[in-house]
Amino acid sequence: MTDANYESFLRTCFAHQEMILISGYDCDLYRDVLAGWKIDQVHTTAECGAKREECLWINPAAADALQRQSG
Structure with missing residues (x-):
């Protein structure tokens, strides 16, 4: 995907x-x-031991639902 494709998706x-x-x-x-x-x-290790920082992007609706669920 191109940057333009990613931007459109986001x-x-x-x-x-x-x-x-x-x-x-x-x-x-x-x-x-x-x-x-x-x-x-989350800090992870990828192929060949490369250090990576993976991200989970959570929109406000999902963040609110997770907050309600966790009480």
Whole structure:
């Protein structure tokens, strides 16, 4: 996918009110387009021992539902 494709995908997700979670890596494009979404980060080890920081981008509807569920 091109950066333009990713941006279009992210803007479409941002516009929806349903619960949405996106798994990916931290980058400026995601931070800019998904401003206001919660980010859970996990340090992982990828192929050949490369260190990575994976991110779960959680929109407000999903974050609210998770908060209610956890009490």
